[in-house]
Amino acid sequence: MPILLPRRSLLAASLAVPAIRTAAAQTTLEWVAGSLGGGWYTMAAGLASLIREENPDLQVRVVPGGGLANPTRIQNGQSQMGWGIDAFTASAFKGEEPYTAAHSRLRSLGTGYSPTDHYLLGPKDGPTGMREILTTRGLKLGTPQRSSTDEMSAQRILRFLGTSPDQIRSGGGRYLNGSYNDIAAAFNDGQVDYIYICLARPAAILTEIAQGRRSAKLIAFPDDVRAHMKGTYAYAEASVPVAAYPSLLTAPIMVTAMDSVVLAAENVPEAAVYAMTKTFIKNKGQRLATIHASMEAYDPASSARYSGCPLHPGAARAYREAGVLPA
Template identity: 65%
Template sequence: MALMIPRRLALGAALAAPFVRTAAAQQTLEWVAGSVGGGWYTIAAGLSSLIAEDNPDLRIRVVPGGGVANSTRVNNNQSPLGWGIDTFTAAAAKGEEPYSQKHENLRSLGTGYSPTEHNLIRVTGQGPEDMRGILTQRGLKIACPQRSSTDETTLQRILRFYGTSPDAIRNGGGRYLNGSYTDIAAAFADGQVDYLYAALAKPAAILTEIGQGRRNARLVEFPDEVRKHLIDAFAYAEGVIPAGTYPTLQDRDVKVTTMDTVLMVHASVSDDVAYRITRTLIRNRGQRLVQIHASMASWDPATSWRYSGVPLHPGAARAFREVGAMPAA
């Protein structure tokens, strides 16, 4: 004998059931990126939409962050996903400067997502043109991103190499400003500072804007001594901003210090979630990623998984192995 269910009750259950299933399946993750207006924030926002498109039950909320602080934020699971810089992420895992303790909960979904160049911009027509002369001059007025960013930490390392510091700049009658990328670009455009330091993947929007602005400006080459010091002491890399990248800021290739981007996750992120995020990135490599940001053109799964600064998440390893980018276990 069939069990009779009142029509009103059955209709209510039918309407409620899809909502319950959707709510149970929905998962929201926070991704700590970089400053609003910077490449990291733009790329994370674009990738979060791509991941949601491929995985309707995953939602990613992007929040501002900084390359130095992001490792600690992900390690503490305040944000289970985050951008990191290869050398800083490895230092965090080991508890080395600028970190005071080992970050043992960090895992990666690979590296190479957005190679990042360090840039020093100077206004033309006044003052020294070389890095040493610029950074050691009395009355220097320079802007860089906020503290806890890899940009600012690297600038401080260069200043220390040259025997100076932010306090020495201020005490010498100069100006050392910190702010978002938008803030420091505005400070340069308005003449509050004559120099700007920022680590940004090319082509960087704020550098393009500066090149089109009313103040004539140029990129400053990183001298051999600085590039060698940062490589030997802190495991940075070196590269070139090719001529024509910023037509009004350069007339030739410019040698610079570089870093690379790691996608960090907390160890508690499930294998399934890590697998699906990595799978989406692999599936969309090439033109789809380039549409989000040109710096992702060179991302290659065959080398991405090789980063050894922190352990590769097992879910990511599954995705890399599935397409033959990584050898079988």
């Protein structure tokens, strides 16, 4: 039979025991980014460093990944967080093409971290119309690796215009897949005449091509192509000013665009996501721009409105405290 002590005795005993302070457990998360040396990898590494500076008990390890595969990696528990693309994250969450099952475990820390333009680049003395270019027999087109967001976007436009990689090849043309460096070299060497890429501004590959031996220009995206990509797949659009690429443009052009989303699995601790999101909000503007110029565009008010997948509760809490999300 247990011995019952008077409440006063219990209180005295508790006061007599010295307080024991337990060390806070360190949380380590894996962030799946983009290819080594690419913009996403650089940005994730910079954010991981910033997170560690302000939250010593929170460690983020960055690993290579890719826009299409990252949501599935997070859904399956291989990585706890990572980069996603707004339009493709929405497709993943709903289980729509190119995904075959709903990625219900995806949560976000918002969007707007790195606006990404789509570019079609070709020879300076070539045609100026996207439809004419992409449907011409004998087209030689280079895109990044198959199933990248760049290549999937290019295929969606080709399908809208009534063609495909197979039709390009069967018509005597070439549809080349490779790294950014590979397709840039292929353009400079004349192995392809056009390349389709999706990169945050300023895109190093375009700057390098502009300084290369083959004169080039950027091609505008027609109204109907942009409308199709927005209405069917939830892409955005953007105006690229001449100042961004003065050697490749003589006037601003409209292009299809997309944006980067920070994703986290639903089971990542709320406290960790809250700390990370709060760090991003605090350092918006010049501090984030020092990591990558495109990150200066991050705006908590618009970031919190992303609806492609639900906000993680920790991110929602941080945005509410910042006054950009209703209580």
